Amino acid sequence: MTITITDFEQPPDGGKGLVRDMRVRWALEEVGQPYNVRLLSFKAMKEPTHLAIHPFGQIPTYEEGGLVLFETGAIVLHIAERHAGLLPGDVNARARAIAWMFAALNTMEPPIFELSNARLL
Ligand SMILES: N[C@@H](CCC(=O)N[C@@H](CS)C(=O)NCC(=O)O)C(=O)O
The missing domain is CATH 3.40.30.10 (Glutaredoxin)
Structure with missing residues (x-):
């Protein structure tokens, strides 16, 4: 496809x-x-x-x-x-990897984005 x-x-x-x-x-x-x-x-x-x-x-x-x-x-x-x-095959390891995906998007990206904007603008 x-x-x-x-x-x-x-x-x-x-x-x-x-x-x-x-x-x-x-x-x-x-x-x-x-x-x-x-x-x-x-x-x-x-x-x-x-x-x-x-x-x-x-x-x-x-x-x-x-x-x-x-x-x-x-x-x-x-x-x-x-x-x-x-992603790892092990269920717990997979859950931990997905937790880091959410952390990257919800916790880490927003302040990095704000800092970049502050520096840029
Ligand atoms: N949370 C969205 C954010 C998407 C996003 O902000 N895309 C930007 C480019 S990095 C965009 O299209 N900006 C143009 C606009 O918002 O008009 C994702 O992760 O896909």
């Missing part, structure tokens, strides 16, 4: 890998899954076609057959559950 993700047509970081599609690309590369990338302008991201697959009009998104996902945590978890190599 072909996988398609979305990314900025013109990344604000100039393509340095700081945009959140990197997490999804990294997971797909690690498990050896080929994927297509649909590039979107800021305008196109807020239009009905994209809002139908991402309610907040953001990138990245993930499409695979009838499955459409948004939120990098959900996308990476889906990839990790579908393909061997990203």
